Amino acid sequence: MTSTPPDRTExxxxxxxxxxxNFRLYVSANLVSQTGTWMQRIGQDWLVLQLSGDSGVALGIxxxxxxGPTLFFSFYGGVLADRYDKRRVLMLTQAVMGxxxxxxxxxxxxxxxxxxxxxxLALGLGVVSSLDVPVRQSFVSEMVGSDLxxxxxxxxxxxxxxxxxxxxxxxxxxxxxxxxxxAPAFLVNAATYASTIAALAAMRVGELSRSTPVARSRGxxxxxxxxxxxxxxxxxxxxxxFCVGTFGFNSQITIALMAxxxxxxxxxxxxxxxxxxxxxxxxxxxxxxxxxxxxLQRFLxxxxxxFGLLLVVSGLMGNYYAFTAVLIPTxxxxxxxxxxxxxxxxxxxxxxxxxRVLALxxxxxxxxxxxxxxxxxxxxxxxxxxxxxxxGGLVVVVTAVAAGAVLSRGRRVRLELHVRPPSMQLxxxxxxSPTRAAGLAAVTDGERPGEQGARDQER
Numbered sequence: 312m313t314s315t316p317p318d319r320t321e322x323x324x325x326x327x328x329x330x331x332x333n334f335r336l337y338v339s340a341n342l343v344s345q346t347g348t349w350m351q352r353i354g355q356d357w358l359v360l361q362l363s364g365d366s367g368v369a370l371g372i373x374x375x376x377x378x379g380p381t382l383f384f385s386f387y388g389g390v391l392a393d394r395y396d397k398r399r400v401l402m403l404t405q406a407v408m409g410x411x412x413x414x415x416x417x418x419x420x421x422x423x424x425x426x427x428x429x430x431x432l433a434l435g436l437g438v439v440s441s442l443d444v445p446v447r448q449s450f451v452s453e454m455v456g457s458d459l460x461x462x463x464x465x466x467x468x469x470x471x472x473x474x475x476x477x478x479x480x481x482x483x484x485x486x487x488x489x490x491x492x493x494a495p496a497f498l499v500n501a502a503t504y505a506s507t508i509a510a511l512a513a514m515r516v517g518e519l520s521r522s523t524p525v526a527r528s529r530g531x532x533x534x535x536x537x538x539x540x541x542x543x544x545x546x547x548x549x550x551x552x553f554c555v556g557t558f559g560f561n562s563q564i565t566i567a568l569m570a571x572x573x574x575x576x577x578x579x580x581x582x583x584x585x586x587x588x589x590x591x592x593x594x595x596x597x598x599x600x601x602x603x604x605x606x607l608q609r610f611l612x613x614x615x616x617x618f619g620l621l622l623v624v625s626g627l628m629g630n631y632y633a634f635t636a637v638l639i640p641t642x643x644x645x646x647x648x649x650x651x652x653x654x655x656x657x658x659x660x661x662x663x664x665x666x667r668v669l670a671l672x673x674x675x676x677x678x679x680x681x682x683x684x685x686x687x688x689x690x691x692x693x694x695x696x697x698x699x700x701x702x703g704g705l706v707v708v709v710t711a712v713a714a715g716a717v718l719s720r721g722r723r724v725r726l727e728l729h730v731r732p733p734s735m736q737l738x739x740x741x742x743x744s745p746t747r748a749a750g751l752a753a754v755t756d757g758e759r760p761g762e763q764g765a766r767d768q769e770r
Contacts, residue, residue, distance in 0.1 A: 325597070328463040333514045334454040340510030342470045344405070347503030349478025350485070351412055353585060354496030355429065356567050357486060358419065361493075362426040365571055367696075369426065370564050371688025373433050378684070380437040381444075381677040386532055388442035389449075389670025397450040398519070402511050404443035409504030411436050416497030444677075445670035452657065452665065453519045461604065461654045468650045469596040476593050479585035535667040538660075545668070547608055547714060548655050549675040551615050554710040555648060557679030558703040559622060561687045562588055562645075565699040566638070568688075572696045574631045587635045591642025598643070599650040605658040606651040608718060614651055615711035618644035622704025626697040652676075 329335050356370060363369035391400050415432050418424045455463040482496045489495055539545050566588060570581040621641040628634035653672075660668045683703075691699035 325462075326466065328455050328459040328466050331455050331459065331518075333518055334451075334463060336510040336513055337454060337507075338466060338470050340506040341467070342474055343506040344503045345471050345474030346478045346481070347412075347500035349475050349585075350482035350496040351415075351500040352563060353479045353482035353581070354486060354493035354500075355415075355433065356563055357491075357581070358424070358493045359426070359429055360567065360571065361491070362424070362429065367564065367568050367688035367692035367699075368685060369688075370567060371685035373429060374561070374564060374684035374688075375682075376430055377433040377437040377440075378677045380434065380441040381674055384438055384441040385445055385670045385674045385677075386535070386667065387670075388445040389535075389667035391442060392446040392449045392666030392670070393664075396521075397446050397453060398511050398514060398516070400446050401443065401450060402508050404439050404446070405504050405507045405511075407439045408436060408443070409501050409508075411439070412497050412504070413501035416494050416501055419492070419494035419497060441673075441677075444673050445666055448653070448657070448669050448673070449666040453521055454514075456520045457658075460657060464654045464657060465596060465599040465650050468599065468646060468653075469593065471596070473593055475589035476586055479581075479589065480583060483581055483583065483585075532667075535664065535671055538664055539668065539671060542659070544608055545656060545659060545672075547718065548611060548652050548659075549672055550714060551611055551648075551711060552652050552672060553675040553679050555615055555618065555645075555652075555707055556676040557683035558687070558706040559618060560645065560676075561684055561699065561703060562642075564684060564688055565691065565696065565703070568691045568696040568699060569634065572691075573629070574634075576631075584635060584638065587638040588642040591639035591644075592646040593642075594639070595643035595646030596650060599647060599654075606655050608655075609715070611648065611651055611655060612711050612715040612718065614644065614648040616708055616715075618648050619704045619707030619711060622700050622707065624704075626700030626704065629697075 329338065355373065359370050359373050360366070411432055415424075415429070418428060451463050451467060452460050485495050485499075486493055539549070562585070566584050567581060570576040570584055574580070576584075618641070621637065621644050625634065625637045625641050628637050656669065656672045657665065687699045687703055690702050
């Protein structure tokens with residue numbers, strides 16, 4: 312079915328996508344499920360530290376095993392999203408992840424857990440999740456249509472970070488009350504997957520804006536790579552996503568090590584630190600809900616630089632309260648970049664390619680974790696926990712600045728300062744021929760790939 316363009320009242324609202332019943336069902340269930348997921352993440356990190364004697368490398372290995380399958384299986388998830396009924400695929404993946412969480416909880420409760428068991432179950436969860444994520448992300452557009460997609464992506468991130476706000480605190484308190492036992496966190500998470508499956512089953516299938524299924528054929532990976540090579544703006548987003556995801560999005564490791572090594576804190580305080588980061592993340596996601604158009608390329612670069620600088624500042628905070636305070640804007644910057652990058656990619660691809668391109672995007676965003684997580688863990692263990700923040704932040708800043716320098720080549724960049732009223736404006740203009748300048752301006756201002764060429768053909 313085709314979506315009806317939202318009126319001005321809808322555009323002004325931060326929660327306009329929630330008027331769609333299917334999306335409302337999905338978001339409500341996702342809030343419950345994601346809360347359980349964050350409880351499991353905190354419980355898993357704490358369990359690994361208990362079993363390994365506070366080893367940062369072991370924590371990094373666990374994270375790498377959980378996210379490593381993204382490199383090998385995400386593209387297949389994208390193919391599943393473009394080829395099959397996304398709702399049914401999600402019901403299957405959610406059920407399998409629930410079984411894995413239940414298995415881990417029962418093994419811990421029975422005191423039959425060893426570190427290699429955690430590694431194996433983290434790997435299994437990573438494989439299923441790598442198939443689930445591209446399907447879940449592309450399913451959002453089917454629920455709300457293209458007009459509400461940017462707002463829906465932001466709201467989805469808001470739900471994710473609302474859960475991130477609640478989940479770690481609940482998990483930390485639950486582990487502390489249980490005398491350090493992490494089993495309850497895993498068992499609660501296993502139960503939450505039922506909410507998502509029930510919501511998917513209750514959806515009105517006729518109201519979904521389903522894209523035409525892509526037929527089975529050879530060369531679909533090559534087709535995706537060719538499509539991405541033809542769109543430099545998508546390449547920029549994936550480069551930044553790889554850098555930020557590999558070296559910046561390691562809070563589950565860096566915060567845990569800061570809590571244990573620098574501040575000598577227990578599980579409850581660790582959960583509160585994660586909650587502080589989540590408060591910022593939620594704020595960033597809520598700020599992003601007002602976006603109704605595709606972000607600019609330079610916005611991606613500026614937001615990546617801001618996030619990198621805040622990571623460095625976080626690592627320099629030697630006081631617990633100062634560290635907690637800085638985690639809030641750091642989390643906000645992380646989500647402003649993440650939501651903008653996700654929206655930039657989703658709104659910049661043709662519907663029949665969305666699942667596979669999103670899979671490639673998430674391969675970039677999470678696929679570097681098998682390298683970044685152990686590396687950040689090793690740096691933190693070798694040079695001290697603060698360097699996990701500082702080193703990752705410096706890499707993010709340098710990469711984003713380099714990308715900005717390449718993007719600005721051949722353009723006139725002018726900074727204007729005004730006294731009355733006080734303001735600062737950055738102007739970027741193409742310093743080429745008028746025809747070429749128009750094309751560059753269209754790409755810079757967030758035009759969807761292929762639209763300029765399509766209009767040229769119409770003329």
